[in-house]
Amino acid sequence: MTSKLIGLAEAAALVPDGATLSLGGFTAQRHPMAFVYELIRQKKRDLYLFGHSPGGDWDILIGAGCVKRVELAYEADEAFGTIGPRWRRAVQAGRIEWEDYSNFGMVTRFQAGAMGLPFLPTRTAFGSDVFAKQALTAEQRAADPRTSPLKQAVIESPFQAGDKLLLLPAIHTEFCVLHVQKATESGLVRVEGQTFADNIQALCADTVIVTAEEIVSEDFMRQEPERTLLPPFAVAHVVHVPFGSHPYAVYNYYDHDPRQLKDYHAAAMIDEDFQSYLEKYVYGVPDFESYLAVVGAARLDSLKADPEYGYSPNLKRRRLD
Amino acid sequence: MTTVSNPALTYSLTELMAVTAAREIQDNEVVFAGTGLPMLGAMLAQKTHAPNCLVIFEAGAIGSRLRHLPMSVGDPRTVRGAALAAGLAEVFTYMLQAGKVDVGFISGAQIDRFGNINSTSMGDYHHPSVRFPGSGGSCDIACLAKRTVIIAQHEKRRLPEKIDYITSPGWLNGGESRKEAGLIRGGPSVVVTTRGVLRFRPTSHEAYLASYHPGLTAENVREETGFMLDTADASETPIPTAEELHILRNVVDPERIFLK
Structure with missing residues (x-):
């Protein structure tokens, strides 16, 4: 069997400037952070990001100047940080192009892409400004094939007069990057806990790169094939990255890092401090192993999941120091 | 946070709001909870008068039995002991839309x-003075x-009289x-605020x-409200x-994650 294992820097190098990309996870969980840091280190530019509820994965990419346009529903770390500080600043300063949808809207768009359909109907958003207003202009859409020519469309059901439906356009991306608990060298993938929309996002991408906490044997994975997330052809590359989602949580492996998230949000509020954060944790270290060394083994150890819970039940999450 | 004195009990404003929100949940209901105070309300309801309510979180946990308060709707704490761990598509498509x-x-x-809500931005949508998530x-x-x-x-x-952007239609x-816009069900039933509780008149759907x-x-309360608030039926x-x-x-x- 051909091995799909590659290195992190090699994987990130596959993504060209201007690429369309979706990242796995949800707000403060299971984002492919090691991959994100590597994208920043390689100074990617003009990325087009598609997501439902990203968190600091997008925020740090936006702050580092890697992103041109985003289509999203939400950008924050929830109770760890109720706004993505760099996202907020980028919008307020007019430094980013965006389009607002809802979570259900974005997930529906990924579902359409995964199913090979041009759109799917929903009953959401009517009456809202998510429906009524458009952030991208018709000219911006027409000028760029990476973005759907229309935000949405409305039809009446052909099967019932007066039944109005919202059609949302499919998403197709060049890349999707997921961080998962377990993968094989051959590209079989297992997610534990919630899937978020990882499986759907993967199926509407040309190239799927998976970073994994653990590389397991083919026999181990095939003993419980019902737990495999994607068909074998879906995954192109596998990268072994323990703690690869830090400072975010990976169910059954480690918890959120409240200290690191607090430091990030404090730094990201101020331009100079954000640059210092990037310098310390991204540009100033050659690779992810060195990043983990800066965070420190004692801290990482304190985050490890208690097998009975899948997280660290005694982790201090508030009033740090 | 203000502490209110009472002959029998002392409680904070957050505690009053959590309890007031929890009382809106009835036993056997399916409850879709967001981060923060809603989590306090849902968990309190589950541990008191509504032990059979089914708590779901949009990131994919269905039928959560929380042992520790989550800080995110995707938190691993929503998963362990849940009835089902799925994803956003299952929750939004098969549960919410259905x-x-x-x-x-x-x-x-x-x-x-x-009861229309703005959680998108303040000011001009295209050039906002403050952007939210x-x-x-x-x-x-x-x-x-x-x-x-x-x-x-x-x-x-x-x-205010008019909000800057309708993120969530009331x-x-x-x-x-609401019906004319194409929404087939639902609508706000109550607003639990830091000063009181607002409900909506049956036909006009105006808050009181x-x-x-x-x-x-x-x-x-009326003085602190930007729109004309009918207080004729208000009690404590x-x-x-x-x-x-x-x-x-x-x-x-007990960790005082959201309680003040």
């Missing part, structure tokens, strides 16, 4: 007298749950406008003050019981 969710909890930066699942919950419970900071500027312009929190008067908000406070402090949030 009409299986009885009550959704949402909040926002601004709310108007028809955006809808997340709030727009969907507001559109597709059978009813919604809204949590709000009660200040004049946060309850009763829109009142009357039949149902109760003001202990220590305040109807007049106080019922206070928490000793049992509710005990469970809230010792079982629901």
Whole structure:
């Protein structure tokens, strides 16, 4: 069997400037952070990001100047940080192009892409400004094939007069990057806990790169094939990255890092401090192993999941120091 | 946070709001909960009067039995012991859109007298003075749950005559406008604020003050509201019981994640 294992820097190098990309996870969980840091280190530019509820994965990419346009529903770390500080600043300063949808809207768009359909109907958003207003202009859409020519469309059901439906356009991306608990060298993938929309996002991408906490044997994975997330052809590359989602949580492996998230949000509020954060944790270290060394083994150890819970039940999450 | 003195009990404003929100949940209901105060309310309801309510989180946990308060709706704490770990598509498509969710909890930066909510931005949408995270699942919950419970900071500027952006549709312009816009069910039933409880008139769907929190008067609340607030039917908000406070402090949030 051909091995799909590659290195992190090699994987990130596959993504060209201007690429369309979706990242796995949800707000403060299971984002492919090691991959994100590597994208920043390689100074990617003009990325087009598609997501439902990203968190600091997008925020740090936006702050580092890697992103041109985003289509999203939400950008924050929830109770760890109720706004993505760099996202907020980028919008307020007019430094980013965006389009607002809802979570259900974005997930529906990924579902359409995964199913090979041009759109799917929903009953959401009517009456809202998510429906009524458009952030991208018709000219911006027409000028760029990476973005759907229309935000949405409305039809009446052909099967019932007066039944109005919202059609949302499919998403197709060049890349999707997921961080998962377990993968094989051959590209079989297992997610534990919630899937978020990882499986759907993967199926509407040309190239799927998976970073994994653990590389397991083919026999181990095939003993419980019902737990495999994607068909074998879906995954192109596998990268072994323990703690690869830090400072975010990976169910059954480690918890959120409240200290690191607090430091990030404090730094990201101020331009100079954000640059210092990037310098310390991204540009100033050659690779992810060195990043983990800066965070420190004692801290990482304190985050490890208690097998009975899948997280660290005694982790201090508030009033740090 | 203000501490309210009472002959029998002392409780904080957050505790009063959590208890008030929890009482909106009935046993056996399907509850769609967001981060923060909604989690306190849902967990308290599950541990008191609504042990059979099914708590779901949009990131994919269905039938959660929380042992520790989550800090995110995708938190691993929503998963262990849950009935099912799925994803956003299952929750939004097969539960919310299909009409299986009885009550959704949402909040926002601004709310108007028809329960429309803004959690997107302040000022001009294209050049906002302040940008917020955006809808997340709030727009969907507001559109597709059978009813919604809204949590709000009660200040004049946060309850204005007109909000800057409708992220989550309430009763829109009142009357039949919600139905006319194409929404097939739902609508806000109550707004639990830092000063009182607002409900909506049956036909006009306009908000009125149902109760003001202990220590305040109807007049106080009206003065802090940016739109004309009908206070004719207002009485005092019922206070928490000793049992509710005990469970809230010792079982629901002993770490004081959200409780103040």
